[in-house]
Amino acid sequence: MMLLVTWLINALALLAxxxxxxxxxxxxxxxxxxxxxxxGLINTLLRPVLVLLTLPVTLLSLGLFILVINGLLFxxxxxxxSGFHVAGFWSAFGGAxxxxxxxxxxxxxxxxxx
Numbered sequence: 001m002m003l004l005v006t007w008l009i010n011a012l013a014l015l016a017x018x019x020x021x022x023x024x025x026x027x028x029x030x031x032x033x034x035x036x037x038x039x040g041l042i043n044t045l046l047r048p049v050l051v052l053l054t055l056p057v058t059l060l061s062l063g064l065f066i067l068v069i070n071g072l073l074f075x076x077x078x079x080x081x082s083g084f085h086v087a088g089f090w091s092a093f094g095g096a097x098x099x100x101x102x103x104x105x106x107x108x109x110x111x112x113x114x
Contacts, residue, residue, distance in 0.1 A: 002111075005110070005111065006107070006111075007033070007036055007037065007040070008033075009103060009106045009107055009110060009111075010036040010039070010040065010103050011029070011032040011033045011035075011036040012032075012106060013036075013099055013102040013103035013106055014026060014032045014035055014036050014039070014084075014099060015029065015032045016098075016102050017095050017098050017099050017102065020098055021091065021094055021095055021098060023086065023087035023088070023091035023094075023095075024078075024085070024086050024087070024091055024095045025084075025085040026083065026084050026085075027083035027084075028083060031081060031082075031083035031084055032084075034081050034083075034084075035077055035078070035081045035083075035084040038077045038080055038081055039073070039074070039077045039099075042073050042076060042077055043073060046073065046076075047069065047070075047073060050069050050072075050073075051066065051069060054069065067093065067096070067097065068093070070093075070096040070097070070100065071089060071090075071092045071093030071094075071095075071096045071097075072089070072092070073096070074086065074092045074093075074095055074096035074099065075088075075089060075092035078092065
């Protein structure tokens with residue numbers, strides 16, 4: 001049940017991003033659900049491999065390269081889901097940061113962790 005709630009929270013966070021950035025567009029709530037699922041899968045499967053492969057650059061940049069990885073994965077998800085559009089890398093970079101902040105805030109407000 002917690003997994004479904006987290007999925008819905010992430011979809012709602014994804015729906016909020018286009019209201020703050022005009023270069024990100026999501027056509028419908030169904031598209032947001034699919035995109036949140038794809039983002040979750042990408043972050044679970046692909047992100048750890050990329051973080052490991054780019055560890056030297058991440059260490060040299062004091063961890064800031066993780067933001068670049070997040071932007072690239074956000075852009076990759078937009079390429080995989082029709083109805084989820086991101087204008088370019090910098091839009092994906094900003095969208096990934098906003099998505100993370102909104103998702104964290106909603107999770108903190110809506111989920112009671114004991």
